[in-house]
Amino acid sequence: MFSKSNKIKTSSETSREQNRISAGTVITGDIIAKGGFRVEGTIRGNVKTAGKVVISKGGLIDGTLTCQNADFEGKFNGKLTVLETLTLRSAALVEGEVTAGKLAVEPGATFNASCEMKNMVKTLNKDDQKQKERTA
Incomplete structure (x- = not known):
C-alpha cells in the first residue's frame, strides 16, 4: 500500500538536510531544526539544531545558538553551546559565552568570550588505573 518513496526519514537522514539563510536576509525570532544551517544573512534570536551551523563571511547570529558542530567565518554574539x-x-x-566539546581557532580569529570545555574528561577504569600505577 505504501511505496518506498513515502518512507519516514530517520534522524540521521534528516540531520543531513541543509537550511540556508541567504545574504541580505534578516530573521528575527526562534528557530528549531533537525538539519544544519549555512548563515550568510542575519539571525537575531535563538537557534537550536541537531546539525552543523556554518556562519559564512558576512553572516551574523545575535542570540543563543545550540548545535552539534559549528564552523564560523562570520560573526556571533551571544550564548553558544x-x-x-x-x-x-x-x-x-x-563575543559572549561559549561552551564547547572542542575548540579550534585559526590565527586571526577574534574570540572575546568566556569559554567552558565540556565532555572532554575521560574516566579511567580500574585496569587503566593499575597500568598507570605500574608505569609510574
Whole structure:
C-alpha cells in the first residue's frame, strides 16, 4: 500500500538536510531544526539544531545558538553551546559565552568570550588505573 518513496526519514537522514539563510536576509525570532544551517544573512534570536551551523563571511547570529558542530567565518554574539567541535576561521568574530566539546581557532580569529570545555574528561577504569600505577 505504501511505496518506498513515502518512507519516514530517520534522524540521521534528516540531520543531513541543509537550511540556508541567504545574504541580505534578516530573521528575527526562534528557530528549531533537525538539519544544519549555512548563515550568510542575519539571525537575531535563538537557534537550536541537531546539525552543523556554518556562519559564512558576512553572516551574523545575535542570540543563543545550540548545535552539534559549528564552523564560523562570520560573526556571533551571544550564548553558544556546541556539543562537539567549534571551529573559528581567521575572519571569525565571537563575543559572549561559549561552551564547547572542542575548540579550534585559526590565527586571526577574534574570540572575546568566556569559554567552558565540556565532555572532554575521560574516566579511567580500574585496569587503566593499575597500568598507570605500574608505569609510574
